Amino acid sequence: MVGDAGVAAYCASKGGVIQLTKATAIDHAKAGIRINALCSGPISTELLEGVFLASPDPEAMRADFEARTLLGRLGRPDEVASAALFLASDMSSNMTGANLILDGGWTTR
Template identity: 50%
Template sequence: MSGKTAVVTAAAQGIGRATALAFAREGATVVATDVNLDKLSELEGTERLTVRRLDVLDPRAIRQAAADLGAVDIIVNCAGFVHHGTILDCEEKDWDFSFDLNVRAMYRVIKAFLPALLERDQGASIINIASIASSVRGIPNRFVYGASKAAVIGLTKSVAADFMTRGIRCNAICPGTIQTPSLDERIAASGDAEAARKAFVARQPLGRLGTPEEIAAMAVYLAGDESTFTTGQIHVVDGGMTT
């Protein structure tokens, strides 16, 4: 990935952080962004990596970032939120927030950066973090999360179809259950952390949780030249959960 520039959202922790670090190790120049600048600042000092505060719910901030950074080679949309519950547990505000963060933020980032990529006319790779939830299979108590991640698949395929002849590739990664700080928070909030963790582990036939680094490895492939014949696809990394 030497010579490439990448922008990664939600890079302060979890999949975003692992992806930003993996890209830097592979030789890319990385702009790691997140709304949590305190946590993001832990990445300062990493070779070929700079940090930038970015709230992906703020359209003006996204447009400013795109203007400042210009034509990049790789965009990774990692920001997301997992709402727990069925349709009966989903209020209008829950629907709005989930779609704003999980879908609308990706739309805004891609739309803001895409004109410069097209003007440069050298191609680019856009990688969207989706989920197996509803985009591949239904998961209980993940109604609005699953609906929003299914929308990410549609967004991904539409961008790929519209701009593939201009060298813009757009793919999605669909993780299974990944060991992240977000998962730890959901387990802690369950009321029975031990039982909740066992349940999360049990739904992976491989018998363990995935790691952020395993998702980052797929992102490295999709960002690099080895995947230049791949676009508009969903890439499942789920420990056999959808087998």
Template identity: 40%
Template sequence: MMQLEGKIAMVTGGGQGIGRGIVDRYLEEGARVAIVQRRPLESALQGHPRVFGVQADLSLASAPADAVESAVAHFGGIDILVNNAGIMFERSVPAIRPEEWDLMMALNLRAPLFLAQAALPHMRRRGGGSIINIGSIEGLAANPGHAAYCATKAGLHGMTRAMAVDLGEDNIRCNAIAPGWIDSELSETYLTTLPDPVAARGALNRLHPLGRTGRPEDVGDLAVYLAGDRSSFLTGEVIVLDGGRTAKLPLPS
């Protein structure tokens, strides 16, 4: 039997990258999936009988509740919420502008809370649910110029634990996945801008004890487990998924 047969999921930012890896795995496991993002779904997803697209700008305060209600009106409920949508930009501490900080907080931290708030009564009616927040290893450590981004991801990790404590009595579990380097169009474009992309890829792979970077479906596999009944006693955890990168102490080169 498929692990998510009969379940209804909402995945924000589900049309590409990590979100798409989660959506593809959820569909393979039998779920119906509402995808929330700013732009329309690509044709392959639009034509899928178990996919519903919700166009929304989650930086707006009213958008989370409206998105949940649209999904519930279409599918009749919600069992799984994956808070994946977010933004990242690089700014040194002296260069961060208040409006940039506010936008990142609105998308990366505020929207997940209020999406969960809107989904809560629908999960209660269905006897419980699973909330999965996509954090980052940058909620645990930092790259240069990422003060605002790290703040949002560390905040999301803390909020995950607090939500697990508050919602456990409703049989709603809340966990976070903290991915490391996951291959995407953005990461591949970044590598091509470096003086020697081949050497950079090799160096990047060597940072990981497994000898490779992550793939969106790696995150999707873990998200399937966290959404399904086989993880029914797992809540309040931040699970690092980085191929061992943060477990490996660097040596002088």
């Protein structure tokens, strides 16, 4: 959804997932198969903590990530799990080819 310096391959792969979601939704809709993508922003995980710790100033990097979200915080793994459960449930039965953005407002700016 957004680009950044030094991560072209990462950005390209994320864009590819969005287009793959749309194309496979078209291909499989008649079979009743729904294809959706869950697009999460920065989520407080051990992996992200490692990214912070690898930076010259971990606290400044964390503060920057938090400031870039409208909600002013990192997402939680349970929030991503809840969104995944929604997509897997009948509550999303009229969704296909969609990108569910769960990023605290990161991509809004």
